[in-house]
Amino acid sequence: MDYVTLGRSGLKVSRMCLGALNFGTGWGLGVEEPEARRLIDTFLDSGHNVIDTASNYNSGQSEEIVGRALHGRRDSVVLATKGAMPSGPGPNDRGLSRVHLTRSLEASLRRLGTDYVDLYQCHFPDSVTPMEETMATLDGFVRSGKVRYIGCSNFTASQIVEAQWAADRVGGTPFVSLQPEYSLLRRDIEAEILPVSARHGFGVLVCGPLGGGILAGRYQRGGEPDPATRMGRLLASDQPGARAWAQSNLTDRNLAIAEAVADVAGKLDATPAAVALAWVRSRPGITSVIIGPRTMSQYVENLAGFTLELPEESRALLDGVSEPPVLTAARS
Structure with a gap:
């Protein structure tokens, strides 16, 4: 098994991380517990060790399922969760304030059935709470033993710098990791966020490497999405935002871009999902890639992306077709 350290920490993590976003049925479209447990057991039995969830995933069911699945093997797992998302209707039921983060962590520990998490991440930035308050609160979690390491998710480059400076000002624990969305469809983090993360010694655990299934070849131009697919269900939703x-x-x-991925996959006798994952895995500065399979067949399909080596011409082709305007402008 290929383990790497999470940034400048001493924590060893696998290059593949199991994302638990889909575990549970609180949002109506998730994975039932028996299948989720089977995915978790298969993942851990193969030697991988990082599972990532969050306080709000499937209305808390994700953490509950993960906690039950880890009974008896907790200490061999790097368990990551996130706080900040709304937990109720009140004005203090969201964000990165001391009151909400403390409540959120305690609720996560109860759902996970554990007295500590290995990596506690700020799910989203908070424009209202002073960063010093957030970092001092997180430092308290580390000193109490309820959290081993801290990180952030969905932070901009300037927010990362602000957080590290704030930790220094309060004499607290700095972030060691970042969780951003990254794929051939979304490469904007290459312009500023990844360079800043590297300068601060972050481990980077990327989510969304298949672009919501688009890079797995499930959708075609000119055609209507299959109603059974994620995009098909969202397009049929009664929620305008979805x-x-x-x-x-x-x-x-x-x-x-998805068509280019499929063309490369055909030439390499691989699946589009494997090609998209192999591209992300091979990018500079990427520590671990979060996958979010709903079924065992999807999990098996994803595995190939962690052994496939893309030829240089294939990487160059995918780099070119997927380069966003922000990177093109930076090079001009």
């Missing part, structure tokens, strides 16, 4: 999100992803540009 429909808008799906439409914003099913663009001509994204589908053209």
Whole structure:
């Protein structure tokens, strides 16, 4: 098994991370517990060791399922969760304040059935709470033993720098990791976020490497998504935000990139998902890649992306077709 350290920490993590976003049925479209348990057991039995969840995934069911699945093997797992998302209707039921983070961590520990988490991450930035308050609170979690390491998710480059400076000002524990979205469809983090993360010694655990299934070849230009697919379900949703999100992803540009991935896959006798994952895994500065399979067949398909080595011409082709305007402008 290929283990690497998480940034400048001493924590060893596998290059593949199991994302638990889909575990549970609280949002109506998730994975039932028996299948989720089977995925977790298969993942851990293969030697991988990082599982990532969050306080709000499937209304808390994700953490509960993960906690039950880890009974008897907790100490061999790097367990990561996240706080900040709303937990209720009150004004203090969200964000990175001391009151909400403390409540969120305690609730996560109860759902996970553990007295500590290995990596506690700020799910989203908070423009209202002073960063010094957030970093001092997180440092208290580390000193109490309830958290081993801290990280952030969805932070901009300037927010990363602000957080590290704030930790220094309060004499607290700095972040050691970042969890951003990254794929052939979304490469904007290469412009500023990845360089800043490298300068601060972050481990980078990327989510969304298949672009919501687009890079796995599930959607084609000119065709309607299968109602059984994620995008198909979202387009049929009665939630305007869900429909808008799906439409914003099913663009001509994204589908053209997916076609290029499929062409490369055909030449390499591989699946599009394996090619997309292999590309992300091989990028500079990437520590671990989070996968989010719903079924065992999807999990098996994802595995190939962690052994496939892309030829230089294939990487160059994918780099070119997927380069976003922000990177093109930076090079001009």
